[in-house]
Amino acid sequence: MDEVDDILNNNQVVDEEEDDEEMLSGLENDSKQDLEGNDDGDDEDDEDDEQEEEDDEQGDDNDDDAAKEGKSNTPTDDQESVAAVADADADADAAAATTTTTATTDGSDEAEMDDEDEEAKSRETSVNGEVYEYYKHMLQAAQISDSYNIYPTAAIPIQTNVNALAVSRGLRYLFLGGNDGYIRKYDLLNTLEGKLSLTILQKHSLAESIQNAGILQSYWENEIPQKKSEMKLSANKAEYEPKVSPVHSLEVQSECLFILSGLQNGGITMQGVRYMEGSIAHYFKGRNGHSQIVNILKLNGQEDRFLSGSWDKRLLEWDLHTGGIVNEFQKSRSELSSLEMRPLFSSVVVSSNVNSGKENETADDDMDSLFGDEDEDEKQDTDNGPTKSDEPSRDEQDKEQISKESLNTVYDESVFMTSGLNGSIHIWDRRMTQSPALNLERGPGTPPWCLSVCWGVDGDHVYAGRRNACVEQFDLKMPSKPMHNLKLPSISGPVSCVKAMPNNKHILCASRDNIRLYNVDIAVAASNPSAKSSKVPFLIVPGHHGGIISNLYLDPTSRFLISTSGNRGWQGNSTDTTLIYDIDLE
Structure with a gap:
């Protein structure tokens, strides 16, 4: 104003x-006349005039x-x-x-x-x-690539079992958590660019192509919050002895505002990363929380909720705004070993209208449909399993496969899948928490054990790693039994981790001896007794040898792969080395 x-x-x-x-x-005209008349005056008058002008x-x-x-x-x-x-x-x-x-x-x-x-x-x-x-x-x-050439370029030697990993937006930071109770933060971008080299001693037992080392930025304890009455104070009573838990699961926010960590007592801590690194901002436990090791953590796309799985056979959904439990998915029959969200554009619709046996017995036949009786073929399709839609809906077609905000892969979060140590595979509908929407039973002669399961890129197929050195392939159109059994060499050992490649033809199978890039089409063709094929169904990915692979992380562009070795609290040995691979398209 x-x-x-x-x-x-x-x-x-x-x-x-x-x-x-x-x-x-x-x-000015009048003043000129007056000034002309005053010019003939005395000097004293001039001095007086000058004094008057100064005063003016x-x-x-x-x-x-x-x-x-x-x-x-x-x-x-x-x-x-x-x-x-x-x-x-x-x-x-x-x-x-x-x-x-x-x-x-x-x-x-x-x-x-x-x-x-x-x-x-x-x-x-x-x-x-x-x-x-x-x-x-x-x-x-x-x-659209026909195949992939995967080779290791960097290694991070850690003298402990690495159970969990998490990667922030744009491959900026890599977080590793292991049995020693520490969370380590690495500069992943500079590691990929080769800003730090391995020493000659570190290169001794690694592949020839591995030249770069991981750039460690910081690390901190995976602390369990304690009450003041339970704390052990030092002699000067100025410090206390922290209670540290092995890291069994990690999940980081895309912008590194916080990181979630699973504890062995069933608690979940939210820790600062960008601000007040390592400090505990919130503790998710409560009376209705987990009671045993939390080994699964998964954030949703909006990063305002997350799912947690535990050895107590419970699957919970938490709200980050309130810190409370939103949903509990019941009737899980085993300790959970993995959780995967479903990819977009899948054609098979997983129905959530599954009634219990008592409800089916007491239901009135006249109340089955408001629009008359269904055809026998439609009833048979509904009884056998999920239905198939002709094409994806318009909302699904408009979705992008990569998020603009987080640069992470976008999933259909209404459906997800879990695996258990007893070999069970459950497909859940988020709208129905009383029981799984679909159960995938293992094939005959398959031992009851499953550490990892993954979706095919189309969202209609499922791959499960088994103890007897094989990978079972399920088709959701006929989910009653496995469609194919992809066999690995018997000396490879149990398959501890599987990951599907984006061309919908190859999968990564990690076992005790090696990581293999499996061609599903060739493997299926070779499984036919009448077919004679000289093609090898898999290629060995160099780098890993011996030990159990605990995680395989494939970045959203499918140009980098990260593998960690650890037993995740179960049986087995580890190589104590995290490897970073480059992927070339062929």
Whole structure:
């Protein structure tokens, strides 16, 4: 408002300048006559006149404020009027020029700041858009690739079993958690670029292509919160001895605002990463929480809820806003070993309208349908399992496979799958928490054991790693039994981890001896006794040898692979080495 008043006052001064100029022209003529008559006077009169002019100038300086406001002093004689008007005009011009300069300067500064903010926002938007488009382009190239060339380039030696890993947005940071009770944070981008090399001693037992080392940035204890009465204080009573738990599961927020960690007492801690690194912000436990080791953590796409699985055979959904339990998925028959969200664009619809046996017995036949009886074929399809839709819905078609915000793979979060140590595989519908929507039974002669299960890229097939060195392939159109049994060499040992590749033809099978890139089409063709094929159904991925693979992480662009070795609290040995692989498309 002050700037507006100054501008209005300056405009008023400019308007009054025209009146001052007319008065000035008339006064100048009169003053010239008076001044000509005074030229013939004595020197004393001249000195008196000079003294009077100096006094007038001092008085005029005191009237500058009045002149700035557009006001002029009333002249007492001709000389005083001429001086006053001249000073007023000069002051008005100076004030107008100063105000105009100030307004122009302020306006230019504000405009420059606005332009800089807009440029920064547009630059950030353009960069994010370019990265997002790059991710989409790379994923599309990986989807149409015939095969993949996978080779290790970096190694992170850790003298402990690594049970869990988590990766932040854009492969910025890698988090590893193991049996020693520490969470380690690595600079993954600089590791991929080879900013740190392995020592000669570290290279001794590794593949020749492995030259880079992981860049460790920080680490902290996976602490269990304690009550004050339970804390053990030091001698000076200024510090306490923390109670540390092995890290069994990790899940990090895409922007590294927090990280979730599973504890051996059934609790879940939310720890700071970007701010107050390692400090516990919240403890998810309560009376209805888990009672045993939490080995599964999975954030949803909006990152406001997460799922947790435990050795107590319970599967819970938590709300990060309230810290409470939202849902509990019941009737899980075994300790949970893995959890996977379903990919987009799947054609088989998993129905949630599954009634219990008592409800089916007491239901009235006339109340089955409001629109008459169903055909026998439709009833038979409904009884056998899920139905198949002709094509994905429009909402699913509009979805992108990579999130613009988190740059993570987008899943159909309404359906997810879990595996258990007893070999069971459950497919859950989030709208129905009383029991699984579908159970996949293992084939005949398959031992009751399953550490890992994954979806095919199409969302209609499921791959389960088994103890007897094989991978079972299920088709949700006929889920009553496995469709194929992909056999590995008997010396390879149990399959501890499986991961599907984006071309929907290859899967990664990690066993005790090696990691194999399995071609499903060739393996299925070779399983036919009448078919004769000389093609080998798999290729060995170099790098890993001996020990159990606990995790296989495939980045959203399918250009990098990370493997960790650990027994996850169960039986088996580990190689104590985390490997990072590059993937070339063929």
